[in-house]
Amino acid sequence: DIVMTQSPDSLAVSVGERATINCKSSQSVLDKSNNKNYLAWYQQKAGQPPRLLIYWASTRESGVPDRFSGSGSGTEFTLTISSLQAEDVAVYFCQQYYSTPTFGQGTRLEIK
């Protein structure tokens, strides 16, 4: 299985500041036949199911605020929140679906 490793495990950022979460896969999740990275990002707030934020590494899901963006290719990916809001406090997970799906361990995002 592809191992997904996120960093950092936890992060505290001031409201209005940028938050950056990294995700590294143990092997490439880029399909060169269609140039798509099989990588998604989810947000999970306390007591709720995960919510899809980003798919294909950089495509924002409908209804997701544009302060959320995804980037990267191959084995290294980043989720960026350009201007943190209080409601963004959550745990964030990356997931690869290039092969049998696996998730990162999660990054807990808090307000500083």
Add this chain to the structure above:
Amino acid sequence: VQLVQSGAEVKKPGASVIVSCEASGSSFTGYYINWVRQAPGQGLEWIGRINPNSGGTKYAQKFQGRVTMSRDTSITTAYMDIYSLTFDDTAVYYCAREMDASGSLDYWGQGTLVTVSS
């Protein structure tokens, strides 16, 4: 789109449990249903998926032989049956719709807590 799961369960070690997931608001046979679990305070673990149209399944190797996924298209409901439960199976189990067979999961059920306790 809504996925509504069955209620919490408490089971003894060695027992089995069936969790259901009723879908509404979109074509039931048009999207794979995945099952993901989350142990208390832990991350997400993919269990497997079912194609509601064909009934075809794919399971994570860890769960092969210990889980069965099925569906009833007449009531737009998917099921996951896990056998030989151990304490390590205590978790919240989620069903989730797979977007256009891409692998990303765009709609999730509310979760079903399965507690394995003696």
